[in-house]
Amino acid sequence: MSEAMTVETIVEAYWQMKEFWTKVRYPLQTPKGGWSDIDILAYNPKTRELVIAESKVQGRKKDVYAYTKQIDGDILKFGGNYFDFLRHLKSVCKDGVIFSDFQKMVKKLIVQLVGNYVISDDVKPEAEKTVWNKIRKDIPTYVELKIRLETTLDVISQIITLEYELKQGKRYGHPVLDIARELNRYMHPQILYAGKDTEPIKKAFAKKLKQALMLE
Numbered sequence: 001m002s003e004a005m006t007v008e009t010i011v012e013a014y015w016q017m018k019e020f021w022t023k024v025r026y027p028l029q030t031p032k033g034g035w036s037d038i039d040i041l042a043y044n045p046k047t048r049e050l051v052i053a054e055s056k057v058q059g060r061k062k063d064v065y066a067y068t069k070q071i072d073g074d075i076l077k078f079g080g081n082y083f084d085f086l087r088h089l090k091s092v093c094k095d096g097v098i099f100s101d102f103q104k105m106v107k108k109l110i111v112q113l114v115g116n117y118v119i120s121d122d123v124k125p126e127a128e129k130t131v132w133n134k135i136r137k138d139i140p141t142y143v144e145l146k147i148r149l150e151t152t153l154d155v156i157s158q159i160i161t162l163e164y165e166l167k168q169g170k171r172y173g174h175p176v177l178d179i180a181r182e183l184n185r186y187m188h189p190q191i192l193y194a195g196k197d198t199e200p201i202k203k204a205f206a207k208k209l210k211q212a213l214m215l216e
Contacts, residue, residue, distance in 0.1 A: 065118070106143055
């Protein structure tokens, strides 16, 4: 993996946990002959699901852009250029761009945006529908289309949960997954060689994690 940004690596880790093949920064030639890329490409050959994911974190260190009921404006225009990647979807679905025979290989397309752009739960269905309507005409009619608009926190949280539920004991060899593994080790420890009373150790771990996350 060459020079993958942290958010791209997080998104890639999630789809690997879901048993998808992944490729970061998949090169894509534009209709005008220039070059762009798909941040994360993920594919499940069993279900014929293809993921086109864009990772975008903008602004200063602590900035989070929030789209709520109080915002009067189009989700596609709010927050700058978060949705610019949608313009490539029509090209992606053509034969020879990702697959030589797109119809044979793809039954469902998942278009995902992950970044510091939070959409409140009460308007998220409407926001996803707006994006769906924007690109449905660019996607072949035989392909089921799903939109996912998520924050990096959403994806990190899902990875931690998925890793906890997985029975694999061996390290993953992926930095994000192995960090999730270590967090789960101390959030749900099995204390050995400490006698019968292990609660003080568990409480000490919980306190340290809360302090690190500034929750107390």
